[in-house]
Amino acid sequence: MKRLFSNLYLGLLVLCWSSALQALDLDDQLRLVIQAYGLEPALCEVDARVVKHGNPELGRLLFKSPVLSGDYDTSCGSCHQDQVALADGLPLAVGVGGAGKGNERLASDGVVVPRNAFTLFGRASAGFNTFFWDGKVMEIQGKIYSPLGEGFAQGFRSPLAVAAVLPILARDEFLGRQGMLNGNSHLERINSAYYADKVAAANQVLQEIIRNPEDPVVRELRALLAARGQTPDDFDLTMVGNALASFIAQKTAECPQTRWERYIEGDPSALTKTEKQGAVIFFGKGRCAGCHSGNRFSDLQFHSIGVPQGDLGPHMHGQDLGRADVTYQTEDRYRFRTPPLWLVSKTAPYGHNGRFETLDDVVRFHLNPIPFFVAHKWTSQRESLTYGKVLASRSFRLGFIDITSEDELTALIAFLKTL
Ligand code: HEC
Ligand code: HEC
Numbered sequence: 001m002k003r004l005f006s007n008l009y010l011g012l013l014v015l016c017w018s019s020a021l022q023a024l025d026l027d028d029q030l031r032l033v034i035q036a037y038g039l040e041p042a043l044c045e046v047d048a049r050v051v052k053h054g055n056p057e058l059g060r061l062l063f064k065s066p067v068l069s070g071d072y073d074t075s076c077g078s079c080h081q082d083q084v085a086l087a088d089g090l091p092l093a094v095g096v097g098g099a100g101k102g103n104e105r106l107a108s109d110g111v112v113v114p115r116n117a118f119t120l121f122g123r124a125s126a127g128f129n130t131f132f133w134d135g136k137v138m139e140i141q142g143k144i145y146s147p148l149g150e151g152f153a154q155g156f157r158s159p160l161a162v163a164a165v166l167p168i169l170a171r172d173e174f175l176g177r178q179g180m181l182n183g184n185s186h187l188e189r190i191n192s193a194y195y196a197d198k199v200a201a202a203n204q205v206l207q208e209i210i211r212n213p214e215d216p217v218v219r220e221l222r223a224l225l226a227a228r229g230q231t232p233d234d235f236d237l238t239m240v241g242n243a244l245a246s247f248i249a250q251k252t253a254e255c256p257q258t259r260w261e262r263y264i265e266g267d268p269s270a271l272t273k274t275e276k277q278g279a280v281i282f283f284g285k286g287r288c289a290g291c292h293s294g295n296r297f298s299d300l301q302f303h304s305i306g307v308p309q310g311d312l313g314p315h316m317h318g319q320d321l322g323r324a325d326v327t328y329q330t331e332d333r334y335r336f337r338t339p340p341l342w343l344v345s346k347t348a349p350y351g352h353n354g355r356f357e358t359l360d361d362v363v364r365f366h367l368n369p370i371p372f373f374v375a376h377k378w379t380s381q382r383e384s385l386t387y388g389k390v391l392a393s394r395s396f397r398l399g400f401i402d403i404t405s406e407d408e409l410t411a412l413i414a415f416l417k418t419l
Contacts, residue, residue: 026276027268033283034264041261042295043342046249047126053157054246055239058224062240063247067209067217068168071096076167076244078105079117085346086120086251091354092312093117095170113170114314116354122296122342123160124249130300131163133336133352134326149196155238157245164244165237169198203236210235258343259418271418277408278415285402286412291395297341297419304334304393305366307351309386310379317382320353334393345417359413367401369394 033039062068063076079093080086081101088094090106098110115133122128129139137146139159144151148169151162210232212218222232260279262270271279282288293299302323313320323332336352344350349357356362356372365372369391378384403409 026273026280029280030263030276030283033279037283037289037294039264039295041257041265042125042127043122043258043261044252044255045125046252047124047128047158047160050124050158050160050245050249054161054242054244054249055224055228056243056246056250058221058239059243059245059247059250061217061220061224062244065217067215067221068206068240069096073097073099076164079113080120085343087347088117089348091116091349112312114312114318114320115352116349118339119343119347120248120251121255122340123163124158124245124252125296128296128300129159130337131159132166133339134323135300135302135337136326137163137166147195148199154196154199155236155242157242160248161238161241161245164248165202165241168237168240169202199237206235206237206240207232256343260415263418272414274411275414275418278411278413281403281408281412282415286408287397287400287402288412290397290400291338292341298338300337302332302335302337303395303397304336304390305398306334306369306391306394307336307353307365308355308373308379308383309334309390310353310355311382313353322352334390341416341419344419359416360409363409363413363416366398367403 063080066072066075066078069075074096078098079088079095081088083101088105090103092115093113094105094108094110095113096111097108098105099108123131131137137144137151137159139145142152144156144159144162146159146162147166148154148162151159156162156165209215210218210221221235225231225235259270259275282292289297291299291301291303304322309319311318315321315325321333323335323337324330326332339350345359348359349355350359350362356365361372373387378387403412
């Protein structure tokens with residue numbers, strides 16, 4: 001009896017000890033990762049340029065009110081909603097003509113904007129210099145490249161400020177529905193102007209908006225300008241962009257501290273053992289950090305994981321060529337900016353076209369795309385016949401992912417939920 005007890009005791013001791021050792025081991029491994037990559041919290045960090053030059057109260061009003069949209073029916077907040085981490089919870093966004101929130105928008109009569117919306121948390125942080133799935137706004141060596149021309153020279157104070165005004169100039173996101181005979185006056189003037197000319201056209205439209213004294217939102221806007229010693233004459237696209245950017249920066253005050261960031265700040269109890277195992281896989285044999293690298297879990301570069309195209313993309317035949325739409329380089333076809341993984345568990349569905357409903361679906365697709373098609377089939381005959389082109393674009397880096405058990409995958413997904 002005594003022997004049994006002492007054996008049990010010893011067994012228990014060994015058990016506790018070995019799991020303690022293992023836990024210690026995981027923390028040690030992760031400490032090394034954190035040091036090697038110089039990881040630090042960045043989700044709630046803010047670029048000083050964005051804050052210094054904008055009027056966040058003006059930005060808040062413009063963000064929440066439909067005053068800038070051609071048919072007075074869309075605001076930034078229609079697609080970047082507070083309750084879904086400033087995304088919209090939809091596979092593809094629903095723009096002008098849409099109504100309501102979340103799935104209500106899908107059922108409404110709105111125009112589909114053929115990409116999956118991002119959260120805006122973290123976008124005001126320093127070094128976040130590449131915007132949109134295709135990187136059409138990018139800061140490189142002191143210049144902001146964008147479809148509007150160079151941004152700093154025009155008076156935008158950050159790449160975020162340029163990114164923030166592009167939706168206002170887009171037909172489906174803001175300007176309004178194009179009819180055969182009727183379109184509204186914003187649509188006609190801005191949509192038909194090219195590149196930098198769009199800025200002048202938009203400035204004209206903004207001047208008309210701010211001079212409409214009937215509108216109560218306009219009265220509020222004018223009061224906010226007056227409070228800073230500005231007049232309606234000053235109300236132009238760069239002011240709007242800088243204001244929206246500073247509001248997005250201010251939103252950061254509501255930014256949640258994630259468990260992963262608490263962990264890297266030195267709280268080992270912020271993650272469970274499984275989540276820590278997932279982190280070791282993410283940075284190790286999973287090779288995820290090869291692309292989802294650094295504090296923001298993105299190299300801000302462009303890669304293809306071979307996401308099926310569907311039939312609703314912005315390009316001909318409903319395709320979305322991704323980065324190639326900006327560079328016109330064949331090798332950039334189907335490449336998209338590595339999405340940052342901050343708050344990723346809150347921003348389903350996934351992929352540039354929202355094709356994946358769950359984290360599990362999209363992560364498995366990186367490892368092996370075949371089971372996805374077995375389960376979900378093709379959206380059309382066209383997709384089944386053309387998918388080979390997309391498949392050929394898949395990054396060779398995906399070939400180094402070495403996840404070999406369901407337990408590893410479970411741990412990896414658990415880790416993603418802490419970001
Ligand atoms: C119709 C829905 C819709 C509306 C309205 C909308 N957005 Fe977006 N937003 C999106 C989608 C979809 C994307 C991704 C588009 C892409 O990358 O091509 C996006 C991307 C962005 C990005 C880039 C984020 C990143 O990680 O690169 C910023 C910044 C942004 N929106 C700000 C705004 C602001 C500011 C407004 C209001 C002026 C606005 N959006 C209005 C749907 C919308
Ligand atoms: C070759 C670079 C690369 C590697 C390696 C990589 N990813 Fe990705 N990942 C991407 C790109 C690019 C996308 C977006 C593709 C698209 O939508 O067309 C993406 C999308 C995702 C998404 C969806 C995010 C969203 O907001 O839609 C998740 C989650 C994700 N990856 C997790 C992982 C995990 C976990 C690993 C490791 C097993 C990994 N990735 C390895 C490049 C990579």
